[in-house]
Amino acid sequence: GEDVEQSLFLSVREGDSSVINCTYTDSSSTYLYWYKQEPGAGLQLLTYIFSNMDMKQDQRLTVLLNKKDKHLSLRIADTQTGDSAIYFCAEKTGGSYIPTFGRGTSLIVHP
Amino acid sequence: EPEVTQTPSHQVTQMGQEVILRCVPISNHLYFYWYRQILGQKVEFLVSFYNNEISEKSEIFDDQFSVERPDGSNFTLKIRSTKLEDSAMYFCASSVFQGKNTEAFFGQGTRLTVV
Numbered sequence: 001g002e003d004v005e006q007s008l009f010l011s012v013r014e015g016d017s018s019v020i021n022c023t024y025t026d027s028s029s030t031y032l033y034w035y036k037q038e039p040g041a042g043l044q045l046l047t048y049i050f051s052n053m054d055m056k057q058d059q060r061l062t063v064l065l066n067k068k069d070k071h072l073s074l075r076i077a078d079t080q081t082g083d084s085a086i087y088f089c090a091e092k093t094g095g096s097y098i099p100t101f102g103r104g105t106s107l108i109v110h111p
Numbered sequence: 112e113p114e115v116t117q118t119p120s121h122q123v124t125q126m127g128q129e130v131i132l133r134c135v136p137i138s139n140h141l142y143f144y145w146y147r148q149i150l151g152q153k154v155e156f157l158v159s160f161y162n163n164e165i166s167e168k169s170e171i172f173d174d175q176f177s178v179e180r181p182d183g184s185n186f187t188l189k190i191r192s193t194k195l196e197d198s199a200m201y202f203c204a205s206s207v208f209q210g211k212n213t214e215a216f217f218g219q220g221t222r223l224t225v226v
Contacts, residue, residue, distance in 0.1 A: 004153070008151075035217075040120075040219055041219050042114075042115060042117075042202065042204075042216070042217035042218045042219045042220060043154075043202065043204075043217035044217070045214045045215075045216075088154060090154075097159075097209040097210065097213075098144075098156050098159060098167060099156075099215075100156070101146075101153055101154035101155075101156075102153055102154075103148075103151065103152055103153040103154070104148075104154070
């Protein structure tokens with residue numbers, strides 16, 4: 001079955017880069033997603049990558065996909081205090097329209 | 112900007128009581144979902160709903176759970192007889208379609224605490 005794993009916490013200094021990692025088990029994953037949840041808010045789709053891509057860049061966000069190792073990462077350049085949130089990795093596999101989520105990584109940005 | 116809204120934001124209930132969690136999806140969306148996240152664990156899919164019926168459900172969604180779209184705007188999740196292990200954050204989501212690259216919009220969640 002599908003499984004998505006992430007570390008629970010990441011602490012970075014303001015201005016540094018953050019890298020949030022995720023591993024998944026299902027090799028038939030077609031789309032992989034990063035969601036952001038700010039305090040008191042819902043899960044907001046940040047970006048997604050299709051499984052035939054290695055990298056996707058969107059302003060300060062860079063998504064890297066290593067399909068061989070089933071490893072997905074989200075890099076946030078020049079991390080700001082407003083980036084403090086929980087970041088969820090999710091995947092959709094070949095036969096399903098329902099994403100499978102990880103448990104989320106709490107990103108803490110300190111001055 | 113349209114958004115999914117959930118009420119209440121926090122619900123405390125006694126074990127064995129029935130609870131109804133409410134959601135107002137985005138108005139032109141056709142697919143509706145409930146997820147839950149037990150503290151420290153993964154966000155888990157419960158159920159999806161389309162055209163006034165359940166289209167998919169997980170093993171978690173047993174006979175204690177039911178969903179309903181009682182009118183044109185609300186989408187509810189009912190738990191008939193709550194257990195301590197039902198304590199979790201419950202997220203509602205909606206989407207226009209159900210394709211692979213279709214974005215689902217999530218509400219802010221209802222934190223259910225069963226005591």
